[in-house]
Structures are given as structure tokens and as C-alpha cells.
Amino acid sequence: MGLRSINLPGIGTKYELETEKNDLIAIFFLKSGNIQMYTLPHDTPQPSVVEFSPGEARRLGTILSGAIMEADRESVEIAFSALSDLRISVHTFVFGKKMAGKSLEDLQVRAKTGVTIIAVSRGDKNVINPPPSFVFQAGDAVVAIGETDQLKKFEREILVG
């Protein structure tokens, strides 16, 4: 994998990446602010070209950087590429009878597992950042955030155990 960058007068900055299969990808940050991306498979004479606005380029960059790792059932892992290797999982759980009548403080969620409950959905109402005194009912949909291991611990020790 060879990466090469060069500043071309009047045009902008060019980044050129050659893959192991000798396919070529080149990205030009033009002076106009737009970005042109070329791909040239090794067995094709003509490159394919697309031009992005800066906003579009950032969205593509976010995808390529691996921010969206998996879209599991009601679970998303997000990597904040600006902070190296910071990965956070968000998961939605539905509380059963076992949790009814207990408050957030009773459950000691963060102390025991490190997970933070950031929202609760009940019927047609949503509670963002529920206070420690919040009392759960059966059927509450709870949005929890934390590392993958922490969420598993939450499921194991709070929901089941």
C-alpha cells in the first residue's frame, strides 16, 4: 500500500493510494473547495470519477473511517474518529416485570457496570437523562450507552441476575 501526496500548483493537493492489487485511488482537494475522487482498477484503462462538496466528502470519510462498524438489532457502535480509538456502543433494552418499581438509584447501574442510561421511552413519552429517582415500569424501553463489555455486564448483572 503506497500513499503519495503532492501539491499541484493551481489545482490543489493530490493524494494517491495504490492497493495491493495495484488498483489506484486518487483524491484531489481542489482549490475551489470541492473534492474529486478517481478510482482506476488495474485492469481498466479509464478511471471513474466523482466530485464531492466538502460536506459530502466528510460524510464519506466518516463511513470509510469505520465510524459505523455494525448496525445490530437496536445496537450501534460508533467510533469518534477525531478521538483516536474511542469506541462507544449504544443499545436499547426493554425492561420486564423484574425491574418494575425500582429506581435508577436502586439499581446502581453505573456503579456496578459503568453503563449510563441516557433515555427512557414509555408509551408516547421520552425521558432524556432520567434522574436517579426515576422509577422504572415494565415495558420501558431504555437506551444505554457504554463500552461493549460494559453493556454485556449490564445485561448479565442487572437485567438477568
Added chain:
Amino acid sequence: MEGIVLALFVCLILALITKRLSLPSIPFYILAGLLLGQSGLQLVASDAVSQFLTQLGLLFLLFFLGLEIKPDRIWHNQSAILQSGLIDLQINGLIGFLAAYALGFTLFDSIIVAAAFFISSTAMAVTSLIENKKLLMRESETIVWLMIFEDIVLIIFLAFIGTTTEHPLIILAKILVVLGAIIAITHYGKRYIISVLKRDDELPVLLTFSAVLGIAALAVSIGIPESFMVIAFGTILGTIDPIAFELHSRPFKDVFLVVFFVFFGISVDIFAGGVSILAIIAVSLLAIGSKLLSGIAIGKVIHKSSSSGVEIWSNTIGRGEFSIAIAALYGSAVVSGTIAAMVIVTSIVGAFVAKYSQNLQGAMRKMKKGPPAPALPQVPAPAEEA
């Protein structure tokens, strides 16, 4: 003043049309000028205001050129620049000069025509590469460095071509003194200049505008070519913050350059005596052929391929802003007419050739293969084969 307004609104309409059609606008500004001015309807004439504005256009064009020259970057790519550039210079400079001289131009005028003949339009080459989505071609970098080489030649040309009675060494000494002073001021005043550029008020624009005009005025007052000094000034300021200076000078460049082109056309008398219309046509056609010749030579030397040369040619045919600048600065009436025609013809041809260059190369490859060889008669396999 009404003339300027009329000319600018015509250019506005032309700009809208040419952008829509992905055509270069420079030749149409000149054509508009030719139509409105001396060679045409004579509705608009130059006056003191338009002359000042055209001078500003020229100054900011050259300043922009200077900002784009990055000495360290050029140094790192010098072999690529020199190889292609020298081929370009030798072929086009020589053909341009010989053609002009043979057609009856004076020695000095032939040199001017040769220079205008040699220098392609950087603006058109860059726009062509971007708009036709050709930046990934290996030829695109060659073309870019070719434009840089031509810029450097232009700078050297402008430094010494001026009709002056003074000894060249005296001019050189003056230039060095002024350059030294500018470099010293920008070196020791760097932080201050940067702090001004970062402001959100009108100071950055005022600094840029007045600095460019100041350098030009200084150059005139001490007798060195102001065109050269403005380019050099841009190069030196480009070491501080090229993006900021480019940002603040671009509106002036874009607007005043349009005025420059249209009023160049207005003031040109394309039928000025001395050289026939056939000579003008001949120079334009030679300008197209000459760049093809140099393009193919460069393609063979740099990329080992003639079709690369065709690609290089198709993006560098267009003469443009710098050729007109040379004509405006030093051209006689007949030279200006010839160069104007050459710019119009080559840039329009160049726009179409660049767009369809892939088809051209395809056709070229087919021609090279020639008619298919006649099929050899089928020889039956030997029966004895076990």
C-alpha cells in the same frame, strides 16, 4: 463610463453562457471587445478610467501568478519541469519567431509574437484538467509543471524585455536591491503581516490591494519593469500566507481581468496595416500545430508515448491571459491584433480538443494499426501426426 458599464454587462452575459457551455471565457471577452470597439461597432472606446482598471487587472493577474510560484516545490520537481519545459520553449519559441519574422514582422515584434506564441494559458489548462476530469492522467502533472516552467520563462522575459535605454546590468542591480529590501521587510515583519491578515475587518484586503499597487508604483518610479516586480512580490508574499493573499486579491483579479480582456479587444484594430489577414490566420494555425509538435515530443520523452503527447497538446493549445498580457505591455498595433486572433482561435480550438481528446487518441491508435493484414491460406495439419 457608460462604455465600461456596457462592456461589463456584455461580459457578464458571456460569462454565464460560457460557464454553462464549459467553454473558456477569455476569448469571448476579447471577441466582445473586438465587436464593441475599434474593429467593430465602435460603441466603446478606452478612456482614463478603463485604462486604470485594465492596468489593475494586469497587475493582479501577475501578482496571482507570483503567489502560485513556490520555489521550494519547483526545486523538488526540477527535472520534470526542465525536461518538458525546454522542449516546449525550443519548439514553440523558435517556430513562433521564425513564422512572425518570415511574415514580415520586425525583429522586436517577432520576439513579442514568439513569446505570446510560446506561453499557454495556465487558467485554461488547469480548468480543462479539472472540468474534463483528467487529474488522474499521468500527463496532468506534466502539464502542470509545464505551466510552471512557462511562468518562470515569462518572469525572466518580463524582467529584461522592456524597451529601456539603461544598461541591463544596472536594471539587474536595481531589481536585486528592491528584491532584497522586500525579502528583508517580509522576513522581519512576518508576524505583524500575519496578524493583519488574520483580522476580520477590511485591513487584510486593504493591505493586499495597496501593497500590490505600491510595489508597481515603486517599480515605475525607479525604472524597473513593474510587471516583473509584481510577480516577484507575489512569490515573496507567497512564502508568508499564500492562501490569505490569494483570498484577498482574487476579487480584484477576477473583475479587473475581465475589464482588461474586453478593453484589450476594444483597443485592438485587427485590420491595422502592415500584415495581412492571411498572416494572422497563418500564425493562429501554426500556433495550433506548433503545440502539437512540442506536445508529442514531450509525450515521447516523458511518457514514451505519442498519444500522451496528444493529450498534453489538447490541454495546452490554448493561449490566453499571459499572451494578452505580453501584447498589452509590449505589442505594437499589428502585434496585438495577431496575438488577439491567435488567443481566440487557439483557446476555442483547445476547449473542444481537450473535451474530446480521448476520441482523438482512440482514432490515432486505429490509424496506427492500419488495414488488417490479409489472412494467410489455411494449411491442413500434417496427417502423419500421431
